[in-house]
Amino acid sequence: xxxxxxxxxxxxxxxSFTKSAGEILVEYGLHDVEISCINYEFNAxxxxxxxxxxxxxxxxxxxxxxxxxxxxxxxxxxxxxSRIPGLKTPRPIANNNNRYITSVLHADSGRSLHGILYTxxxxxxxxxxxTHEQLVTLGAAMALMHQSSREFKLSEKAELPTFSDWLWGxxxxxxxxxxxxxxxxxxxxxxxxxxxxxxxxxxxxANPTQVIHGDLHGWNLMWHEGELFIxxxxxxxxxxxxxxxxxxxxxLDTPEQDAAVIEGYRSVCELPTYTKAQMGSLLLQRxxxxxxxxxxxxxxEHKEMLPAYLEKxxxxxxxxxxxxxx
Numbered sequence: 001x002x003x004x005x006x007x008x009x010x011x012x013x014x015x016s017f018t019k020s021a022g023e024i025l026v027e028y029g030l031h032d033v034e035i036s037c038i039n040y041e042f043n044a045x046x047x048x049x050x051x052x053x054x055x056x057x058x059x060x061x062x063x064x065x066x067x068x069x070x071x072x073x074x075x076x077x078x079x080x081x082s083r084i085p086g087l088k089t090p091r092p093i094a095n096n097n098n099r100y101i102t103s104v105l106h107a108d109s110g111r112s113l114h115g116i117l118y119t120x121x122x123x124x125x126x127x128x129x130x131t132h133e134q135l136v137t138l139g140a141a142m143a144l145m146h147q148s149s150r151e152f153k154l155s156e157k158a159e160l161p162t163f164s165d166w167l168w169g170x171x172x173x174x175x176x177x178x179x180x181x182x183x184x185x186x187x188x189x190x191x192x193x194x195x196x197x198x199x200x201x202x203x204x205x206a207n208p209t210q211v212i213h214g215d216l217h218g219w220n221l222m223w224h225e226g227e228l229f230i231x232x233x234x235x236x237x238x239x240x241x242x243x244x245x246x247x248x249x250x251x252l253d254t255p256e257q258d259a260a261v262i263e264g265y266r267s268v269c270e271l272p273t274y275t276k277a278q279m280g281s282l283l284l285q286r287x288x289x290x291x292x293x294x295x296x297x298x299x300x301e302h303k304e305m306l307p308a309y310l311e312k313x314x315x316x317x318x319x320x321x322x323x324x325x326x
Contacts, residue, residue, distance in 0.1 A: 005109045006298035010040060013300075016108045017044045021058055023104045024115040027095040030056075041299060043234065048117075055120035057090060057231075060113050063297055064234060065170060068101055071114060073158035074233045075100045077149075077211050081230070084148045087141055088229045090118040121231060123224025128251065130218055132260050137228045138248065139264025142216060145230075146241040147269045150210050160211065163239035164204050166196050166285050168214075173295035174288065180295065185314060192284060192317045195324055199281035203242055203274065212239040217251040241272045246282035277324070284320050287313055 005013070014037045021035050025048060032051055035058075039045040042063050048056040061071070075092045082089045092100045095117070106113045126134050154160065161169035174181060174189055181189065213220075214235035222229040245265070249258050265271055274282075291313045294306045 010300050014040050014044070016106070017060060017062065017113075018046065020104050020106050020113055021046045021048075021060060021115070024058065024060070024102045024113075025117070027097070027102045028093065028117055029096055041302065042293075042297075047120075056093065057118045057120055058115055059118065059232075059234070060115040061234070062113070063299065066114075066234060067159075068103075068114060069157065069159045070161075071101050071116065073154050073160045073211075074236055075116065076154055076158050077152065077236050078233050080149065080152050081145055081233075084144060086144055087148075088227060089233075090121050090229070090231050093117045093119065118231070121222045121224070121229050123222040123227075123229065126218040126221040126223050126228075128218055128253075130252075130257070132256075134221075134223055134228065135252075135257055135260035136264035136267075138216070138221060139261040139266075140268050141228055141230060141264075142213075142241075142244055142248065142261075143265040143268035145213065146210070146244070149212075150208070152211055154211070160237040162209065163212075163214065163237050163243055164200060166193050166200065167289060167292060168235075168237065170289075170292070171296065173292050178295075185310075188314065188317050188321065189288065192320055193288065195320075196281040196285045196288075199278045200285070203240055203278060207240045207242070207272065209238045209240060211236055212241065212244045214239065214244065214247070216244050216248045242274050242278070242282060245272065246279060247286055249279070250283050250286045280320065280323070284316060287316055 005016070018035055018037060025033060025035070030048065030050065034049040036047050037044060038047045044060045044062050046058045046060070048058055078089055078092060081087055082091055094100050095102050100116060101114055102117070103112050103114045130138070173179065175186065175193070179186060213230065213233060214237055215232060216230070220230065220232040222231060248261055252258055252261070262271060291309060294302055294309055297303060
């Protein structure tokens with residue numbers, strides 16, 4: 001694997017991945033198309049436009065550690081969710097070999113890249129300024145997805161991680177031998193994680209696991225003509241509804257926004273049971289997962305975020321430990 005490639009600029013990386021996107025699209029019989037990168041953060045997503053104006057979205061896993069079996073599970077779950085009345089998602093598209101995952105060798109990095117082609121979603125991402133209507137709709141959609149997928153089962157050729165550990169099965173860059181934290185930072189984060197893991201164990205013991213989305217926030221939600229569309233199921237896995245709810249709340253700014261999501265959820269079914277302390281643990285867990293990601297990411301722009309994000313994270317950890325210790 002070439003480390004030099006990931007030390008290059010984002011522009012160079014996008015240009016290189018765009019070429020791979022073209023190679024993947026050939027497997028769908030899509031040759032003379034316009035390909036433009038619309039998102040390059042954790043993975044790379046491309047808008048694909050054919051000569052007659054048909055649009056598709058191609059996601060290529062770049063930073064993701066998901067295996068083809070994990071991606072197969074994603075496809076099965078998306079197809080299941082898309083058939084739930086009242087929920088809307090993009091649909092995966094099979095290639096000419098009737099496979100939903102298309103892989104190519106990316107020579108510049110020495111990696112095999114895996115891509116999934118989805119139907120296109122019109123509208124705008126909700127982003128970080130959601131309206132009250134959008135948040136209520138999101139809460140209801142989340143509850144409907146949780147309620148409907150309790151009995152969902154994967155096929156034997158698909159598998160997903162279980163989100164019972166604080167890092168959800170990803171590599172540890174905070175507390176392992178690869179840690180770059182100071183002694184004080186390490187000790188504080190370790191103490192916080194000990195509490196987070198204890199609360200997570202209690203929640204898992206009291207609630208059955210099911211497949212959840214795992215990344216429900218405004219940048220994975222599209223709004224079009226008063227309707228909500230859920231996309232990017234790349235982080236789905238076996239967890240509990242509390243975890244989806246916590247991730248959504250993590251990205252909100254006010255108690256009023258939190259209340260709108262909860263209002264929508266309760267309009268469909270009962271809210272998952274948790275204490276304020278347990279939700280606090282799940283919220284901080286999300287923060288630390290993102291901090292861990294910044295230590296391992298190859299994305300140049302995200303690497304630059306690390307110093308400020310670390311400083312704010314330590315403030316959150318300190319406040320969390322103060323609250324727990326009384």
